[in-house]
Amino acid sequence: MTDNEKPQRIPRVVDRRGESKPDEPSFPAVVGVLPLRDSVLFPNLALPVMVGRETSLKLIEKVVSDDRTLATVTMRDPRREEDPTPDDLFEIGTIGRVAELLRLPQGGIQLALQGQARVRFVEWVTGEPFLQARIEVVTPSPSTTEAQARMRTVLTLFGEVAELAPYIPPQFAIAAMNINDPGDLADFLAANLNLEAELKQQLLEELDVDKRLVAIQEYLTAERELLRISTRAQEEMTDEMRKMQRDLFLRRQLDVIKRELGEGDSEDVAELRRQVEEAHMPEEAKKAADRELERLERIPPQSPEWSVSRNYLEWLIEVPWSVETTDNDDLEHAMKVLNEDHYGLERIKDRIVEYLAVQKLHPEGRSPILCFVGPPGVGKTSLGQSIARALGRKFVRMSLGGVRDEAEIRGHRRTYIGSLPGRIIQGLRRAGTRNPVMMLDEVDKLGMDFRGDPSSALLEVLDPEQNHAYSDHYVEVPVDLTQVLFICTANILDTIPGPLRDRMEIIELRGYTEPEKVAIAKQYLIPRQLKENGLKSKQAAIAMDALRRITREYTYEAGVRNLEREIGSVFRKIATRVATNSTKGKVTATAADLEEYLGPPKVRRDVLEGGDEVGVATGLAWTPVGGDILFIEASLVDGKGRLTLTGSLGDVMRESAQAALTYARSRTKEVGADPEWYENNDLHVHVPSGAIPKDGPSAGIALASAVVSAVTKIPLRRTTAMTGEITLRGRVLPVGGIKEKVIAAHRAGCKTVILPRDNERDLIDVPEFVRKNLRFVFAEHMDEVLHEVLTKPVRALRPTSAVSPAGTAALPDRASARGSTR
Amino acid sequence: MDDLVARLIRRTTPASYQRAWSPRTDVYETVNEFIAVVELADVDPGGVTIEIEGELVVISGQRAPTKPPQGAECLQLEVPFGAFESRLVLPAHVDASQATAEFTDGMLRVRLPKVKRGRTRVQIEIQQSE
Numbered sequence: 029m030t031d032n033e034k035p036q037r038i039p040r041v042v043d044r045r046g047e048s049k050p051d052e053p054s055f056p057a058v059v060g061v062l063p064l065r066d067s068v069l070f071p072n073l074a075l076p077v078m079v080g081r082e083t084s085l086k087l088i089e090k091v092v093s094d095d096r097t098l099a100t101v102t103m104r105d106p107r108r109e110e111d112p113t114p115d116d117l118f119e120i121g122t123i124g125r126v127a128e129l130l131r132l133p134q135g136g137i138q139l140a141l142q143g144q145a146r147v148r149f150v151e152w153v154t155g156e157p158f159l160q161a162r163i164e165v166v167t168p169s170p171s172t173t174e175a176q177a178r179m180r181t182v183l184t185l186f187g188e189v190a191e192l193a194p195y196i197p198p199q200f201a202i203a204a205m206n207i208n209d210p211g212d213l214a215d216f217l218a219a220n221l222n223l224e225a226e227l228k229q230q231l232l233e234e235l236d237v238d239k240r241l242v243a244i245q246e247y248l249t250a251e252r253e254l255l256r257i258s259t260r261a262q263e264e265m266t267d268e269m270r271k272m273q274r275d276l277f278l279r280r281q282l283d284v285i286k287r288e289l290g291e292g293d294s295e296d297v298a299e300l301r302r303q304v305e306e307a308h309m310p311e312e313a314k315k316a317a318d319r320e321l322e323r324l325e326r327i328p329p330q331s332p333e334w335s336v337s338r339n340y341l342e343w344l345i346e347v348p349w350s351v352e353t354t355d356n357d358d359l360e361h362a363m364k365v366l367n368e369d370h371y372g373l374e375r376i377k378d379r380i381v382e383y384l385a386v387q388k389l390h391p392e393g394r395s396p397i398l399c400f401v402g403p404p405g406v407g408k409t410s411l412g413q414s415i416a417r418a419l420g421r422k423f424v425r426m427s428l429g430g431v432r433d434e435a436e437i438r439g440h441r442r443t444y445i446g447s448l449p450g451r452i453i454q455g456l457r458r459a460g461t462r463n464p465v466m467m468l469d470e471v472d473k474l475g476m477d478f479r480g481d482p483s484s485a486l487l488e489v490l491d492p493e494q495n496h497a498y499s500d501h502y503v504e505v506p507v508d509l510t511q512v513l514f515i516c517t518a519n520i521l522d523t524i525p526g527p528l529r530d531r532m533e534i535i536e537l538r539g540y541t542e543p544e545k546v547a548i549a550k551q552y553l554i555p556r557q558l559k560e561n562g563l564k565s566k567q568a569a570i571a572m573d574a575l576r577r578i579t580r581e582y583t584y585e586a587g588v589r590n591l592e593r594e595i596g597s598v599f600r601k602i603a604t605r606v607a608t609n610s611t612k613g614k615v616t617a618t619a620a621d622l623e624e625y626l627g628p629p630k631v632r633r634d635v636l637e638g639g640d641e642v643g644v645a646t647g648l649a650w651t652p653v654g655g656d657i658l659f660i661e662a663s664l665v666d667g668k669g670r671l672t673l674t675g676s677l678g679d680v681m682r683e684s685a686q687a688a689l690t691y692a693r694s695r696t697k698e699v700g701a702d703p704e705w706y707e708n709n710d711l712h713v714h715v716p717s718g719a720i721p722k723d724g725p726s727a728g729i730a731l732a733s734a735v736v737s738a739v740t741k742i743p744l745r746r747t748t749a750m751t752g753e754i755t756l757r758g759r760v761l762p763v764g765g766i767k768e769k770v771i772a773a774h775r776a777g778c779k780t781v782i783l784p785r786d787n788e789r790d791l792i793d794v795p796e797f798v799r800k801n802l803r804f805v806f807a808e809h810m811d812e813v814l815h816e817v818l819t820k821p822v823r824a825l826r827p828t829s830a831v832s833p834a835g836t837a838a839l840p841d842r843a844s845a846r847g848s849t850r
Numbered sequence: 851m852d853d854l855v856a857r858l859i860r861r862t863t864p865a866s867y868q869r870a871w872s873p874r875t876d877v878y879e880t881v882n883e884f885i886a887v888v889e890l891a892d893v894d895p896g897g898v899t900i901e902i903e904g905e906l907v908v909i910s911g912q913r914a915p916t917k918p919p920q921g922a923e924c925l926q927l928e929v930p931f932g933a934f935e936s937r938l939v940l941p942a943h944v945d946a947s948q949a950t951a952e953f954t955d956g957m958l959r960v961r962l963p964k965v966k967r968g969r970t971r972v973q974i975e976i977q978q979s980e
């Protein structure tokens with residue numbers, strides 16, 4: 029350029045009057061079409077586009093060397109990979125131009141498109157090398173007054189949204205303010221708001237400006253609500269964070285201040301460390317404790333982990349690793365203590381003394397694991413306490429009745445919230461020594477179901493081979509349980525799982541006999557009840573005959589719980605009289621006074637009432653709470669040889685009755701009965717009480733006796749009780765529970781007891797007192813039984829000729845009569 | 851995930867609104883006039899319109915797109931083209947009849963004399979209604 033060069037043409041200067049519309053730009057009729065993926069170009073707005081597709085690149089090459097004008101259209105499916113065909117495109121697009129272009133070094137072109145007007149694609153001119161279309165510019169409806177008014181509303185709304193929305197830069201709000209045309213504003217907002225491509229396309233296609241604004245307005249309103257909520261949430265979160273940061277900061281400062289004051293950074297940890305040192309833990313536990321201490325120091329105290337860690341350490345410290353009481357190995361003292369607390373129970377007392385003796389000779393020996401089995405109220409639990417007292421050890425008792433979760437025994441892992449060690453470790457802590465007497469009550473009532481099997485966890489506890497390194501899930505380090513004297517109690521052995529039963533030394537406690545009960549009452553129950561009722565021994569007493577009557581007529585149990593209760597009642601009544609001063613001097617309750625104190629007798633002695641009867645045999649039963657007597661009734665009525673069995677009989681007992689009947693039929697001639705009796709009669713056998721389920725084969729001989737009696741019309745001796753299984757040939761097989769049954773027979777007032785010959789040896793368990801007061805008949809064959817029990821001798825029977833080959837021993841029928849828990 | 855990325859991209863690239871591109875413009879003021887210098891290289895000055903209305907001055911026109919040389923490949927395009935418009939709002943009224951413009955070396959200089967107007971005082975009588 030040179031200085032001479034004059035401007036050829038001068039710009040027009042006009043005095044502007046009103047808004048003069050610029051000329052509508054004209055566009056070519058056919059243009060190349062650029063398909064857009066997931067974005068929409070709006071008129072008068074810019075849109076950055078990345079172009080990579082081969083056909084699109086060709087289109088751009090062509091356009092930039094020409095008038096730089098092209099049309100864009102959005103694809104219906106943004107995920108489509110191949111070149112779109114006209115079917116894949118919307119019908120309304122935008123004409124615009126390539127305002128800027130930059131070829132990227134990695135290939136592809138970055139474009140800035142400038143939209144100019146909405147167009148409709150009238151006809152597609154397909155073919156290579158790119159898509160072209162015949163277009164027609166569509167003009168939106170002219171803006172109305174409503175649109176003008178709505179524009180203002182939308183602007184206000186947008187202002188609010190822009191203030192809240194982090195993705196709208198402030199200059200856009202200003203730019204929006206400067207737009208005068210409602211349609212342009214709608215397009216501007218549509219392009220800049222966070223809209224789905226599909227919605228943008230809908231706004232592009234909407235030619236009614238007012239409707240377009242309505243859509244924008246709706247979106248903005250929803251967006252504003254959303255933003256308000258999220259802003260509020262964010263503010264709250266920030267507040268929370270600020271508070272936490274502040275707390276942390278203050279705590280740090282506090283730490284520094286404490287350090288400056290010489291108070292140490294973490295007194296707690298130091299204290300715990302001292303306790304760990306003093307706990308004299310075994311090496312492994314010590315290591316675990318040290319590790320945990322280190323961890324604790326690193327955890328900030330406000331963290332929830334801190335208290336978990338601290339709790340764990342406290343537990344570790346409180347397990348009595350080395351604290352131990354010295355056993356009182358004075359055998360005489362032990363015997364004295366045991367005798368003070370309990371009457372009888374010689375075998376158990378001997379066992380305890382034996383244990384003490386062994387302990388004295390071999391102090392590091394293992395403790396035995398005892399299991400007391402017996403009916404309720406015989407003193408199993410208090411015996412445990414007494415043993416602890418005799419040994420001078422701590423006593424802890426835990427009831428396992430109803431425990432059904434393994435974790436109750438062995439604890440929960442520390443990862444669980446609120447986890448604790450199991451009962452064993454808790455018991456140890458409670459005892460505070462490593463060698464307490466630990467009583468596991470009711471092991472027979474451990475629950476067991478899909479939630480776990482606590483008895484399996486107990487296996488480890490109770491195995492002397494394993495429990496030197498018992499591991500609790502919580503404590504995690506092995507704990508030595510060998511010094512613990514475990515005593516379990518149970519009512520029945522059957523429900524204790526085999527492996528568990530196998531680990532224990534089982535000591536059975538039988539029920540008490542009447543004289544024993546009276547002795548217990550005299551020595552223990554009466555003094556205790558006197559004390560409990562605030563009486564002195566010179567104020568009240570119970571005469572011996574009254575005591576005997578209470579045991580016999582007011583209680584019916586293997587143990588002495590009810591006896592104690594009844595004695596308590598008597599004393600309460602006396603106490604009332606003493607307290608109201610209605611009596612002077614000592615009150616002694618006698619047998620005759622008992623109705624006044626306790627009401628009518630509660631127990632009916634079946635045996636005692638009535639004489640011998642036809643068809644009623646006295647059987648003996650075993651129940652978990654001791655023995656019992658059982659009447660078996662047989663009745664013959666006219667009929668056709670049917671047998672009816674009633675009284676809640678189990679299958680085994682029913683079969684036993686069938687066998688008894690067959691035996692009776694086979695003996696028709698020998699017993700002198702009507703040969704036709706079976707054809708012409710129905711037989712009904714009933715065992716009261718009808719509501720109590722009964723089972724087992726041990727009533728066999730009693731059933732047979734009742735049937736024979738009914739058939740022959742010869743009465744049976746009521747005071748002769750019997751038990752024994754019967755075979756079809758009339759042999760009498762041994763049964764179980766002899767001890768309880770004999771005691772029950774004695775208690776019921778029977779005179780004679782018929783037992784299978786093979787059970788003779790079991791009598792050794794029966795207290796001497798009982799044995800002395802009963803006559804025993806040992807039978808091998810049913811004929812001997814009949815000879816003994818029928819009131820009228822039947823000559824054809826062979827009283828002593830019961831020669832049958834020695835049979836194999838039958839299994840004891842522990843469950844010969846279930847239920848009957850009084 | 852792709853959706854999220856798409857949303858983020860959409861958020862970060864807002865489209866700017868323009869009906870026409872704005873040429874860069876310097877504006878000076880003297881006691882009597884304003885002088886606007888507009889950068890309008892390669893623009894046909896005959897197609898430039900300067901509209902004046904009071905203190906609003908609008909300079910508009912067209913620029914044709916640059917033609918690429920024969921056989922060349924485009925690497926970068928950023929020179930604006932098409933309709934342009936420069937809108938100036940000045941601190942005083944401009945006398946449209948006195949305005950002149952000259953176009954040299956691609957720069958358009960527009961002289962815009964201020965309207966000379968004396969202050970007039972108007973007394974308005976306030977009527978009091980009975």
